[in-house]
Amino acid sequence: MAAVRSSEVRALAGARVAAARPRAAGRRVLGRHPTLAVGLGVLALIVTAGALAPLWGTGDPLEIRPAERLQGPSAAHWFGTDNFGRDIYTRTLYGARVSLVVGGAVATGSLLLGGALGLVVGFHRRLDAVAMRVMDGVMAIPAILLALALMALMKASVQNVVIALVVPEIPRVARVVRASVLSLREHVMVEGARALGVGTPRILLRYVLPALVAPLVVQGTYIGASAILFEAYLSFLGAGTPPVIPSWGNIMAEGRAYVQLAFWIILFPGLFLAASVLAINLAGDGLRDLLDVRDR
């Protein structure tokens, strides 16, 4: 109990300092939440590596050099080469782009759609009963199977992978938002606003939504992390990002035939992927502590 209270006090103090000197306050927050600092740091490294991939002078991720196929890690090829002689280091850096974009897009899409659905359903009783039954049903389908089934009906593209991964997340986000809306609906401030004649849309946006930002941000980080993993699973199973795009999942899927000969093809993209997901999960845990979100 004492710990909670002191963290609240510290958060308040932090907020006041933040108004005056944002940079110093930011440093203080990161110092108190090492998991958040490590997570954001590693994530920043990987984002930079991916975003500035062409600047590292690594060449073309699609360039085929048959003479240099299946070479082990060396000074010329840090992470070795694949069966077409393509440089794994270059491809891994470019792969960061696909994975991070998919992770970010799935998190954003799920929060927006699931959040909107949860807000509406939470305030509309008759819709609520029906919508919750449907969502229970959709959530009974394991996410990977649902995403696989959706990909079987759509063309392989990054955009469709995002859609296939957002759909299973929508009910999960909507549930959380709905539960908060149901408890907030009875809050005195909402009652007061109603008495003043504020309409439902405005109550949802100005009174309910702000209270949901912190838990949603935390949930978003976890969704982003699992989306990066799921993109790799879909690509690995041959139902994800088109094979020409060097995503981490695709690089590893192509390397599976060469596990015995050239283990580095799978090793390095997997390390990057695990590091990114770990970093986002750590950042999520840190944010949860920082924003004092009790339950996921």
Place this chain on the structure above:
Amino acid sequence: MLPEIARRLMATIPVMGVVALAVFALLHLTPGDPAVIIAGDYATSEDIARIRARLGLDQPLITQVGLWLGRLARGDLGTSIFSGLPVATLIGQRAEATIGLTVLAMLISVGVGVPLGVLAAWRKGSWLDRAVMVVAVSGFSMPVFWLGFLLVYVFAISLHWLPVQGYRPLGEGLGPFLRHLALPALTLSVVYMALIARMTRASMLGVLGEDYIRTAFAKGLAPRRVLARHALKNASLPVVTIVGVGFALLIGGAVVTESVFAVPGLGRLTVDAIVKRDYPVIQGVILVVSAVYVLVNMVVDLLYVVLDPRIRY
């Protein structure tokens, strides 16, 4: 207890009904003509017409929904477009491998995850606690198939202890069955184990602060007895819940793991069906797996009564 089980079984029917409708809607809500998509790029118009008739896509939508639900109620999952065999038969052929894999993985993850979580909570803040938590978060962040290849590389390719891939049915003896499933089950168990260890630790931390735990220690009971009998029993509800909820994770992981180790289970069946766009098979697998998931969580709910006598139905 029996009427309660019956009541809960009835309660799963609407959920399964929604799953059945969702699986039906999958095929119809996605843009484009499903018959054309299923037939593939090189299909003639006769092929497409044949598939349309076979799947009943030429009927009015309401009739289709009725036929679909009616068939499912009779336990008919349809017929594979590709092999012409009933989907139920295909699933039956592949079930053993997946059940073996998931049950083994579950045993490993509960058997290792719970003790790890208990130890971490008992020695909170120690190097052991930190190590367990690091392993737990890392286990959560690794792609299942990547971990699988790492294990294959170490235990099969380098050390030659276990087979690289493949499967032996239980009928050929327990030894070969377990030898072939050891690496896949270990691979699959890691994520689940991480989840269970984390939950056990959190739940135990809440219980270990209670007065009766202090009393138990004070009257000189062995720590092992206090942890297992007094603390874990009271901390087990959230753990059991996460075992049920996390089951979906296990199923999803099984799809990927079976692909890595060439285990002829439901996951392989699904992935093959997706490549061939054999939609009745995909639908059948989703329905069966979701039903199992719903039933597992029903059992978990019923376990609450056993674990906590205060809960009464």
